[in-house]
Amino acid sequence: MRRVSIEKVQSGMRLAKSIYSEDGQVLLGTGVELKETYIERLRNFNISEIYIEDELSKDIDVKDVINDRTRQEAKTLIRNIMEECKNTSQFTSDKVKGMVNHIIDELLANKDILINLSDLKTVDDYTFAHSVNVCVLSLITGIKLGLNQLRLRDLGVGALLHDIGKIVIPENILKKPARLDDNEFNVIKTHTTLGYDIVKNNPNISASSAYIVLAHHERYDGSGYPLCIKGDNIHLFARIVAIADVYDALTSDRVYRKKVKVHEVIEYITTLGEHHFDKTIVECFLENIAVYPVGTGVILSTGEKGIIVDVNKRFPARPIVRVVCNPDGSRKNAFEEIDLTKTLNIMIRDTCEI
Known part of the structure; x- marks a missing residue:
């Protein structure tokens, strides 16, 4: 899964994490295919971001410290x-x-x-x-x-x-x-x-x-x-x-x-x-904060874009990144995962939307 701002959400995307109302009721459940009416409803509830599941973020699991x-x-x-x-x-x-x-x-x-x-x-x-x-x-x-x-x-x-x-x-x-x-x-x-x-x-x-x-x-x-x-x-x-x-x-x-x-x-x-x-x-x-949380989009020093797959407890600023976009913004044919603790010549420049 990956985190996406509501402005970038498109009809047909699949919800990866349930959305709750202010009183704890489920507004939309995990796995729901998003329609324009659902997206508008989320906007009306002032929800600015959601988690989606797609090919880019397949098998990326965002774990919370409490359920x-x-x-x-x-x-x-x-x-x-x-x-x-x-x-x-x-x-x-x-x-x-x-x-x-x-x-x-x-x-x-x-x-x-x-x-x-x-x-x-x-x-x-x-x-x-x-x-x-x-x-x-x-x-x-x-x-x-x-x-x-x-x-x-x-x-x-x-x-x-x-x-x-x-x-x-x-x-x-x-x-x-x-x-x-x-x-x-x-x-x-x-x-x-x-x-x-x-x-x-x-x-x-x-x-x-x-x-x-x-x-x-x-x-x-x-x-x-x-x-x-x-x-x-x-x-x-x-x-x-x-x-x-x-x-x-x-x-x-x-x-x-x-x-x-x-x-x-x-x-x-x-x-x-x-x-x-x-x-x-x-x-x-x-020491306990993920500098770049799992599911976040990032821009690498190479100009490529990727999604945080996992974090390194000892080196939180150097996570594992799934590289999904070329420097020109085009989608890569095959995704590559880079552990930044082992690839020291590459750094994260900033976070971004993908």
Whole structure:
């Protein structure tokens, strides 16, 4: 399978990965042949990308670190919790812990898989999908750091709930299709303290989990909010979630901008690791990220185009590429797979649509 933007999808293409609605229902299932009416429906749901299966991408398997059912159940859970809090400012926490424990079990079973972020988020369900991704990214980092099961659970609970304060933020600000002005940004910033007020008195939420909700926008150099603390004065969990939060936000489509390419986000976070983030955690975090995710189209230094077939855990910037197009854009008669760890004279120049 390979990832294709909705603008490039054509009638007759075959869907390789199921598409879900905001409430977790299957909109289109794996294997469906796409018709113009289906493609239009996807556009109406603000779905910007899908996975397709064709001759170019035959036998390419995009593996997620957690399964689709778990991801959808987690999104539905956080959605329900936020709806619950809108009405009562309270929520049932037992299900959160159970979900986090389940995610931890799946991650421990798949800990050698680099993160491909194969989840197809829509602009409309961004908050819920983002919460789950931040939880997964944070837990993988926590596992890499050697946290025990109890600490992983507290980290995961806080990460899953980190944006719960956004239920109090007006929709016109949260979904504004343009950059926020200073006053609006100040309103957005209150989601940390508002969220903390929601979770801190829940007897089943630990202090360290609640602290994540409060402090995930603190920065290592003291430039964050709401407490403006710096360095190791910021709890380890909040330092982890801060990186996961920025990474997933930048690699996601938003109402006011398109997502940033993964390798560009990695460069950005690496640079910020000197100031905004804990450098040690940044290094640990990035060890688990596929720089060029499986199913992504790339341009090689030869001018040829290919699709990422697999990633190398030890050398994530040098994956295995299936070369499918000549430098002039014409389709190759026979596809060739190149392991860039063994072909050092060829490099990836950029990602692209194929």
